[in-house]
Amino acid sequence: MTKKWLAFLIIALFSLLSLVACGTSEDAEGEQTSGSESGEETDQEADQEDEQSYTIGATQIVEHPSLDAAYEGFKQAVEEAGLDVKFDLQNAQNDQNNASLIAQNFVADNVDLIFANSTPSAQSALQATQDIPIIFTSVTDAVGAGLVDGMDQPGENITGVLDLHPDAIKNTVNFIDSYFEGSTVGLIYNAGEQNSVSQIEAVKAEIEGSSLSVAERTVSTSAEVQQAATTLVGEVDVMYIITDNTVVSALDSVVGVANDQDIPLIVGEPNSLKKGGFATYGIDYHTIGTRAGEMAVEVLTGEKTTADIPVEYPAEMQLFINKGAAEEQGIEWNEEWDEKAQFVEPE
Known part of the structure; x- marks a missing residue:
């Protein structure tokens, strides 16, 4: 091999090595760029996890x-x-x-x-x-x-x-005793609801020693509520419907009986006033x-x-009255209620 050819081969070899080195560098740069994008995606995923x-x-x-x-x-x-x-x-x-x-x-x-x-x-x-x-x-x-x-x-x-505010039933019974003295109070409830049984027991406990007495009917479905209310006519002077889910879901039928028979209808919460109840010591x-x-x-x-987190009572309670229901149920208006009550409009 001549010196001329030897020199040519050495130059070609160096050129080839340079190209390989260049490609490796570009690949490395490409890998670095790809790694940076991956890092940004990881940050985005972390942000999404935070949300x-x-x-x-x-x-x-x-x-x-x-x-x-x-x-x-x-x-x-x-x-x-x-x-x-x-x-x-x-x-x-x-x-x-x-x-x-x-x-x-x-x-x-x-x-x-x-x-x-x-x-x-x-x-x-x-x-x-x-x-x-x-x-x-x-x-x-x-x-x-x-x-x-x-x-x-x-x-x-x-x-x-x-x-239920701890004083709600006490205040309600006192209200009935004060303004409907000597009345028999009609109670309708589902004995299968623990919620209702507790309230009825509390009502009876408060009525003991007052001028009031109790007549009660139990129901198991909403379809039985109207019949229960009808059977109380002639036996009771006032009806008191606690926050019983079964009875409240059929409250219209009780309101109908109370209006037709001029029986004051006391209820357990303000939304029942909008349906035609007369008064409640209730909560929002x-x-x-x-x-x-x-x-x-x-x-x-x-x-x-x-x-x-301890179990909490409702923060507030007060007397609510539906004036329209008072008129429908033949209730003689007491001027004291104008100062004591917040008035609720019927639906």
């Missing part, structure tokens, strides 16, 4: 204005907290078996929290799970219903807001729903657990 989404299963025993108002207050409070939440509202149509099935389905769906709107709904939810947090409201006696051990002893996965269900929603936000965000 947590939740599913709340809402179970309600029956549809009526008070429970509906509590749900709306709950939903509003959660939404105003800015959480990304999907609400799955299920109505049991006043059937305990349906309430149990709804709760079981929520557990199977692994919802993040259960909102139980009524005593039967809360009982069913607690029977279905000890792991998923439960926030309840529209419950009258959480201890008597077996939901918690005490007001300041919430469960490991359950707490909430009651729908939207407000207790709102407070339950605030509790749910604390639990979902990890700020607190249900065990950290």
Whole structure:
């Protein structure tokens, strides 16, 4: 091989090595660029994970204005907290078996929290799970219903807001005793609802020692309410309908009897006044729903657990009166009510 050819081969070899080195460098740069883009995607994924989404299963025993108002207050409070939440509202149509099935389905769906709107709904939810947090409201006696051990002893996965102020029944009975002295008070309720049994026992306890007496009828379905009210005619001077889900869902039939027979109709909450009740010492269900929603936000965000949040009574209570119902039921107006009561317009 001549020196000329040897020199040519050496130059070609160096050129080839340079090209290989260049390609390796470009590949390395390309890999570096790709790694940077991957890092940006990882950051975006982390941001998306920070924006947590939740599913709340809402179970309600029956549809009526008070429970509906509590749900709306709950939903509003959660939404105003800015959480990304999907609400799955299920109505049991006043059937305990349906309430149990709804709760079981929520557990199977692994919802993040259960909102139980009524005593039967809360009982069913607690029977279905000890792991998923439960926030309840529209419950009258959480201890008597077996939901918690005490007001300041919430469960490991359950707490909430009651729908009965501790002085509501006492004040209502005093109101009837003061303005309808000597009356027989008609009570209609579903004995299968623990919520109702607790209230009826409290009513009877307050009536003892007063000028009043009691006549009661029990029902198991809404279809039986009108007949129960009719059988009280001629036996009672006043009717007092507590916050019984079965009876309140058919309150129109009781109002019809009260209006036709000039029987004052005392009720357990303001929404029943809008349906034609005359008076109540009651609370605002939207407000207790709102407070339950605030509790749910604390639990979902990890700020607190249900065990950290004591069961609460409603914050406020007062006398509400429907003037139109007073006229329909033949009630003689007392001027004291003008100063004591907040007036509610019928629907």
